[in-house]
Amino acid sequence: MDKITLKPITLRYAEEIQRLASHPLIVETTALPSPYPEEGARIWIEQVLEPRRNAGQEYAYAIIREDGTFLGVCGFNNIPADKARVEIGYWIGVPYWGHGYATEACRQAVDLAFATMGFQSLYAPILARNRASQRVLEKLGFRHMRTYTNTVYAKWSKYEILVEYSLTRHEWMATASGSQHS
Template sequence: MTEERSPRTGPTRTIVTPRLRLRPTSLGDADAIAALLDDHDVVKMLSRVPWPYTIEDAESFIRDRSDETVFAICLKSGGEIVGLCGIRCDANRPMRGELGYWIGRPHWGNGYATEAAHAAIDYGFTALGLDEISAHCRVINEASRKVIWKCGFRFIGSGMIDTVASGRVASEIFSLDRNCWRSLKTWGEAR
């Protein structure tokens, strides 16, 4: 008989990358998060974010994240929040998670999404002990697709997903398993 495993739990720890600090969110972040999500071009690419987005929405999101690990993506110099990222565990398949991330428009084009996604993926495979992480993006979201490819995900297929702000939209699905992630990390160290 196979023993059923579940992701490791515990307090979310802060992660430091070359330019960013990924830390747990707090209610004090609600104003900054709501200000960055006061942009339909950001929100229309996200699946679970309503439009318009309010401070109350941000507070509710921060309070009700028992099913996922969420990080505020902050600049290492100054601490300004530039977006959020995280891993949500799959309730039906506990050793699998889904990567999510967004960056506010004033910070687009700096590579912050890729840097934060790499850190969140590492956290998912190490701290949470996941076996596989998936990522979804709208077919029209070329910037997100580039982040996903840079992180080593492979294309699984396409389909439709329901979003809060945009309704039913075409989406692409990607996957990264622990073995592939481990190989990519090893290759990166060989440089």
């Protein structure tokens, strides 16, 4: 497995985010706008991420392979003031699928969330048809909590089924990764 690191997103990553996020297979199963707009990455970083990061509401990281290749994005969103329940999200550029990169990036993000950032639980709403994404979180110890029809995301029809996965700090402590931080 190649070593990967998470780096806070700045404008230096805008071009690579723009290139990889514009792929139809990335916007299809994420909350990203579809089709991905021209200048979408720069506008997101400047107008959404930076103010929300300054307010403690959202953090996003570039997933970087040891040879410097930009692989994708993972991060935390909808962070409440009490940090009780935080959304985790992620995508990997299509050319890099199937190498374990999402699992390793999310493992590092989960460790950061619970060991450093003081979050109490993480959750992810995932399209039921997106089995690869569910598998990523299952491998990290997340549990399936509920299944519901979409009323949350305007970009998907109300006939789409979503599944919600969750992991608490307490559950993370019992995982191999969490036990190294106890």
